[in-house]
Amino acid sequence: MPLLEVRSQGIYCPPADVFLDPHRAVSKAIISHAHSDHARWGMQHYIAPTPSVNLIKARIGKNISIAGFAYGEEFTINGVKFSFHPAGHIPGSAQIRVEYHGEIWVYTGDFKWEVDHVSEPFYPVTCHTLITECTFGFPVFQWRKQDFWFQQMGEWWQQNQEEGKNSMVLAYSLGKAQRILKNIPSCGSIYVHPAVAEMNDWVMELGVNFQPWKKLTANDKPEKSLIILPPSGQSDGLMKRLGEVEVGMASGWMGVRGKRSWSSVDRGFALSDHADWQGIIDLVDASQAETVFATHGNTDVLVRYLTEKGKDARAWGAFFEREEG
């Protein structure tokens, strides 16, 4: 019997009777990170990496039953050993290592190799079977270093300032927003959407320091400022208040022109919190896994590629059809 398998509720571990990142209500769920497509509402009991406990509570509810375990700390359920290891995706994100009778499986959740100065740095974990995400599972994705993008973003902000305009960056409120706030070269005042502000507070609790920022309130009238907000945070009222504004989007999908123009933003920054193609291949190698399951994304391409390279690779159902960058 495999140690992990796909059930309609999500990834299931039969001997431990727990689910990993389930997308339907179950009694016990181990959560890789606090993004809403992984940490969902309605579980009777949650187990998560310690640094993401407050983030998950902030998103799902203060009163959920949740236990935290530090990175590397082992915990046992029905004789199955579990531990969390940094995934580098967003603050508090983890890969989940599962060991039973000497057999080791690792589920990456979402991950990236690049050190972004807000997430705990990723390291590969050796295993027999690897379940890897492949959101960007096409060789056309090869990320440039984040320094390049933050320089671009900084110059863009400056250029907009010279033209007397505000600069608005669309970015996920947890993870990408903090990464931008942490790394963009300062050149004026920075406002963030209330949803981002709340996440900032929790990430600061984890020991991350930011340059000065302000929560955007209805009375603020930003000028030549940078405004960070989630893609869903754009409203007509806000746009009116901001006057002349250039809109940028920070997402791995911006690396492809078609996606960029479809999103109809003025400027795209291909800054991703996921591994690129080579990053996935490197992890497959580094993990020394004999068997690889691909999930989240275009699994067919990765599976065929690895199979042709002599790996035992298989696709796991696409549970989470989505586009996150």
Next chain:
Amino acid sequence: MMDFELLVDRLDATNSTNSKVKALETFFKTASASTAVWALALLSGNRPKRLVSTTLLKEWGCEKQAMPAWLMDECYAFVGDLAETLALLTPNPEIEIHPSLSILMGEYLQHLKSEHLPVKKAWIFSQWETMGPTQRWIFNKILTGGFRLGVSQKLVIKAIARVHSLPEETVTHRLLGKWNPSESFWHELIAPTMEMPPSHPYPFFLANTWEGKLPVQDFLVEWKWDGIRCMAIKRNNQVFLWSRGEEIITHQFPEIEKSLMNLPDGTVIDGELLPVQNGEVADFSILQIRLGRKKVSSKMMEENPVIFRAYDLLECNGTDLRTLPLLERKLKLEQIGWNDVSPFWSVSNEAELEQFRSRSLEHRAEGLMLKHQHSEYGVGRTKGSWWKFKVDPRSIDAVLLYAQAGHGRRANLFTDYTLAVWDGDRLLPFAKAYSGLTKEEIEEVDKFIKANTLERFGPVRTVKPELVFEIGFEGIGESKRHKSGVAVRFPRILRWRKDKPATEANTIEDLRALIR
């Protein structure tokens, strides 16, 4: 290529027309003549022939990146553009080298002459190895011959005109027809005056769709013929027939060529090339038969006769008449001795106008033209004095049967639809339509297609026949080439009929009934 690259990046990074013109001006102010002229050529679609076929280029891309063909195809299908796919797959170099655009294009032309594939391949590989991402994209776009940047030629002309203090019309005029991206052409283009060759046409003046609101009494009304808009020129005892697509098509129509020779020297006429049968204007498809032939036999001319119907006189005795009021030009046109002048008249009110419009089809016209009686012959689609007022497009309710992903910005979204009407209890595909839906609707249809795919044939999906769209088109005729037996012109989606189940879509009989 640094300066051109910067321009491409700047054009790419903005949606505002003003910023685009500004970026173009900055570029043309500083670029050398040889770079400027190549940039103009690429931006306005005057590009050299392909260096290699895309099939070969794809193969070379696989070889260079040590990648199996299927993986390349998957990437291409995902990105939707081969040039971009190849640019994205190439690793970034340690140090980028930026040859100037003119040097790059010089080398390109040299390799174009060479028959030796390995030499071409080696050159392309060496470029890939040293170019940065934007540069690679530009280079690959040139290789695949699809360079487009979301800037119209009008915008480029505007920038050049501003930088060199020339009237925009002058630049437009000088760019008509064939030209080589040479330094000497650039100097001629931006020179204060330039000698024109006798074949040189004027830019066509185009009309916008009539919006009403203006007093109809001020306008001359004429039929809007459904043929090929052409400009006929006789100068230096030579004749030239230019199509709207800026192509000389004189030799495809020897009978017109012959009668144009009877015009006085120094004459330019704006008119319409029309197919005729039994003295009446006939179906557009006849013109297409004629256009396709390089050599025209007398049998071909007899079976598919055409005429040139004059609308306007732009030059008379070598004098440019374009600034004269339309009515004066019309009167001069009647005296020039051309045998077929399109009739014009005036109307006193909207109701009368509508009456004429409703009779368009009887006259085998696609609607009316309204031209202000005092109007000059302008340049391009300037809004204000010339209007077109077509008959309402005909429409039919059809069922979505097949779907295919779009290209470019619509890659990954199913935007190319094949639509069908009922033939008994079978659905018969009859048209492909691309546009007409809002972005939100496109996304909704895309979701439906992904969730309701019945079969896949390569990129094409057969979809559960459920969605009904109202399809509008301009014309309809019999066709032996189409399975449905009919061919529609300019099909497009008018709206999504969410209120109609597929069973209530139209039938092939309904469609055939629309053929006059």
